[in-house]
Amino acid sequence: MKKVMNDPQNIVQEMLLGMEASAPGFLKKLNGFDVIVNKDLKEERVTLISGGGSGHEPAHGGYVGKGMLDAAVAGPVFTSPGPDQILEGIKAIDKSKGVLIIIKNYSGDVMNFQMAVEMAEMEGINTDFVIVNDDVAVGESSQRRGIAGTVFVHKIAGARAITGASLKEVKETAQKAINNVRSKGIALDPCILPHNGQPSFQISSDKMEIGLGIHGEPGIKQTEVLTAREIAEDLVISLKEDLGLETGEKIAVMVNGLGATPLMELQVLFNEVAMLCQNSGIKIIKTYIGNYMTSLNMAGLSLTFLRTDQDLADLLNAPVCTLSFR
């Protein structure tokens, strides 16, 4: 096991302290809690919180800032934070206009965030939540995981929230983004967990996984290593079908690296995606290529399509000031 770290027990805390120190102008770590908040939160408005297990950096702390999230709660690596941590985050950003909680669809996250919601309600804080389930690799949609598409939901809901919209409106906007976003991933190699130095799954050197999650778990099927072109075809077809995308429609695209994938490979993949979209008359209005929702040092990527109307496009393009999204 090789990692740049001190004691693995403290890795999340030290990461958050490093994050805070790197952006003293606008980020603050809550004392005693693994929560990063937007420190100059002055306006009385609906505020947004998200989070989950760590290991997905820059998610979620990298998305805290004006125009996006107001707080991010960081659990241990790949492990949802407990409700006490989440509650503390909610309390820290509550401006009595309501707090929207953006949850990725994993049993652990959903249970812990919902417990926090219950606790917040008991403390008289007005909250509501949405659950992101963009991963088309998993069949049934109630079971679908939340993966990289979640970042678009953060951005769009965040852009709505600073317009002073009501909790109901911000939630509706977030849900609209969720309804229009789909993702699917592939992995070439597992990640290495800091706590035990073991690969998260076993895979031979000539195989890859299709339809994996972002927690180092294997995918839904294994194949030979495909070419960039074949991968792009598989992913684009899945996303297009699931979204029911038609000629003339507009989308934003994210090619998301899982942590150890050279940007070169992400750009090669995007080149294929762009050609496929052009061939089927789908217009890409904005492109994001990079590490947005990672899985430690997993080798692989995911592709996300967000179908955009003018409203979603404007929200996506609205100004934002965070460490890792713009």
Add this chain to the structure above:
Amino acid sequence: MKKVMNDPQNIVQEMLLGMEASAPGFLKKLNGFDVIVNKDLKEERVTLISGGGSGHEPAHGGYVGKGMLDAAVAGPVFTSPGPDQILEGIKAIDKSKGVLIIIKNYSGDVMNFQMAVEMAEMEGINTDFVIVNDDVAVGESSQRRGIAGTVFVHKIAGARAITGASLKEVKETAQKAINNVRSKGIALDPCILPHNGQPSFQISSDKMEIGLGIHGEPGIKQTEVLTAREIAEDLVISLKEDLGLETGEKIAVMVNGLGATPLMELQVLFNEVAMLCQNSGIKIIKTYIGNYMTSLNMAGLSLTFLRTDQDLADLLNAPVCTLSFR
């Protein structure tokens, strides 16, 4: 070997096409050449070009855009482009106010870029160049490599160029940045080359390399795997000494991932760096944490310090519009 790619022969071209497609608003690939240029280059001013072997993404194409580079030339993986490619880039951005060429200090880069300069001069283009040699791991300074600190030089020279300064002034500014920037890196694991699928060097699972370059080459010495704290101490001491940094001085810091290092680890390292700087009374005015100058999928990082006066700080903070720096 597992890479998201088609034929390794075409990987650089496909990457550049993907890059162009991802930013149709402001990037263009020169037809028939592996050169990315800022496509709306209207002002008559000094223009900037850099480049080198590929595999360092987002360097260098990610730094093309308003306020930074005007062109980036991409050689094959880890291989300097030939002078013909570089010349084409120079010609594409020449606005007859002079072209400044920013070269990283590697025999291959220096030779090829200098040949291009000679050819450009023969075609009547007014050019000059600077050589970045920020890597303190290598003893003698004329031999020192150019690594992540180069990105600061791009930014600062680019910010000067758009003020309409003369070629001489832009060069002086770039040289000032070079004189004040130092870097040093460590690696935990080698990268895998797309052309042969082999690791770039061998290292056992309990060792790390100190003072490595960005071409997958090994470092100047091997040690046990150190903790983040120990690594930070080694790097900070080297940079401070070499820069002769004193209490009260101000610096910009870059913690640069080499491609396969989780952001989490970069932030943990920065946390240590920030504490060490605080303890010695050095003020960090700006922090960059992420993958800026990579080595394909090498695991490791480099630390860069840029000593800043008001002038350099202003240039660093000046607006910029590129894919990968802001």
Add this chain to the structure above:
Amino acid sequence: MENNVFPKKLIIETLRRMKTEISKQKGYLTELEAKIGDSDHGINLDRGFSEVESELPSLENKCIGEILKKVGLILMSKVGGAAGALYGTAFLFAGKELEGKESLNKDDILQAFIKALEGIKSRGGAVLGDKTMIDTLEPVVKYLEDNSGYVETREGWVRITGVAWQGMESTRDLVAKKGRASYLGERSRGHLDPGAVSCYFLIKAMGEGKD
């Protein structure tokens, strides 16, 4: 002490044994979950039970109900993930049932088990056969409903542990319907569910205190 009464001291010892057992099985649980999940189950539980252990001294003068509720909150907070929410809820529910008690009898224990199962089911929405910790716990609860006296003897616990073991083993051939393993669909078949396994170890650790 009488054989049919479980004083607080024994409960606290049981919690300590749970921690010891989980620490011992941490690596095994991680390995198991590498096959069908995210490999953190053992690490998470170990973190949580270690915290429980270090908090125990400060809890000793509380009633059993309070102790278990506090254990539930610690697990929720420190284990995190699905297991933290679920085991946390289980202890919380059990604790609520045992409010004010300084010792337990077999009926108390049965009721606590029933509530714990209820908590897990209501929190996670899974049912028997979904390849979760429920597949270990529910058969045990059913068994205790008919044989609550077994908690009073060492031999009884051997039987109870055997039922837990069978429940755990039953998950091997199931396709997961809840939790992370459910994403694997058919690929989840052929592997034990880590939560079902940890639940077996916890029940085993309970029984080992009976002499």
Add this chain to the structure above:
Amino acid sequence: MENNVFPKKLIIETLRRMKTEISKQKGYLTELEAKIGDSDHGINLDRGFSEVESELPSLENKCIGEILKKVGLILMSKVGGAAGALYGTAFLFAGKELEGKESLNKDDILQAFIKALEGIKSRGGAVLGDKTMIDTLEPVVKYLEDNSGYVETREGWVRITGVAWQGMESTRDLVAKKGRASYLGERSRGHLDPGAVSCYFLIKAMGEGKD
């Protein structure tokens, strides 16, 4: 043809043999460079010489000087890196020396070698003993200055190749002073320099055409 005249056809054949040899040694060169550099030397040269080979048909009606200059430009453009600049310059310089020639004699060959070495030294600034391709080439040039007639016989080329081999071998114990390996300092000792090795293979390929 006379034994002491080298017609253009033979030069072109030699270039083809160089390409074949480099392709064959690509993996070996990569392995060598993995120890002290960035593992691309073999790949780079192979890319360059493959392009040379595919351009050869279009060059056949040019003079030897033009052919070698064009080869130099192709290597510069397609090999890239240090070796592209250096071998490119070497061929360019040699070509300039052979302007207008349709066949070469031993003096032409000697002069071409001298110029090639000059090109490499002026472009890269390295000297003998810096652990570079110069350590192979310079002894060969020195040797030819005294024995230029050796280029006319098969046995002569065996000797020349032997000198190249010794030069190449001399790099094993050197500490690199130029190029990428120089960053390794003392750690570069004990390994052959890949450029010195490729230079040996190119010279070997030249000699193998002589019958």
